[in-house]
Amino acid sequence: MAKQERAVRTRHSLISSAAEAFERHGYVQAKLSDISASAGVSPGALHFHFENKAAVAATVEASAGVSLRREAWLAQRPEMNALQRLTNTMHALAGRLRRDVVARAGFKLSYEAPHGSGPTLHQEWQICVRQLLAEASDEALLLDGTDCSVVADGIVAATTGFELLGRSDPAWFSAATLTAHWRLTLRSIARPEILRALEPDGSPTRAEGRRPPIR
């Protein structure tokens, strides 16, 4: 294996081990020595890649941001209306958070101990929700009198709460729970003729995103 490729792999396992340690023990309690040991590298190798624990956390958060942004992008297709794109994005982000410890740890770090200088991942989600609701309004999908800003705050708060509650009881953050909640949300904001065509579970496009279908 080329030296550079090995360095990339080591960095990748350090990020995974760190995410697991942050999830299990919390940022404050997580130990660099445990992170390097469970990545199968020496403490020196860890320090070659990261100056300190804050640098490790910043990288976990940045990696989470990259994968969550990619997930949001894949979930949306140009031919969908803005409410379906919002639905699919929500499910895609939740799915990623359920199965990817780096995304989950980074998302938690971003509200407990943000390390970046830009908007936190929560703030990015809020911006995304507001943007898609503004598009839904432009596309005349919303019931008259819908206050996009209030709706966006409610969506961000509810998804934040579902994710938090799901940390001690996964049923809170399951696809079924989110779909049931989303059906109710869409019913309170979408025009009836739009509502009929919306898929509150984000399927089937959610599962495939923009990837080519399996043959």
Add this chain to the structure above:
Amino acid sequence: MAKQERAVRTRHSLISSAAEAFERHGYVQAKLSDISASAGVSPGALHFHFENKAAVAATVEASAGVSLRREAWLAQRPEMNALQRLTNTMHALAGRLRRDVVARAGFKLSYEAPHGSGPTLHQEWQICVRQLLAEASDEALLLDGTDCSVVADGIVAATTGFELLGRSDPAWFSAATLTAHWRLTLRSIARPEILRALEPDGSPTRAEGRRPPIR
């Protein structure tokens, strides 16, 4: 001051100091020596009242439970319908969490590191929401087809999220934000003729509860 009264006061200041320490540093990082110092007592006095940090945390959580339950009880009047009682309870609990560090720290401990053996404070809130929605259904206040369990989950998740987001930006958990969100929630579940009489800000009964009016 009688010996017993002094002991009660000491215990009370230790609980406040502990709540402030848990809020500022988190449970894991909070130091018993700082808690006793900021309560103005010796470490020995703290150990007279509490065996260890877990016992302090359990007491903060229990105190939060007592004051939040009392707040929920005061917010409800028998002459109100169940949706107004739910509205008022939500605002009363939020108000208590905003102004009372013991309630806030105990509420946070109950989902981060629960110390009691019974339901957590979040679970109690969930039970309360479900109960009041079931009563609203019995009182024929809800739109046809309202799924109380889905609505209850959404309310618990959203209030949890608003509280969490309010920890870094108080606007998220302000009375104004909650009122705007609640107006939307009520509109999506209450019959139109019921909706007209509901006060989404919980006023004026919320402010006074069952206390006698000021003369």
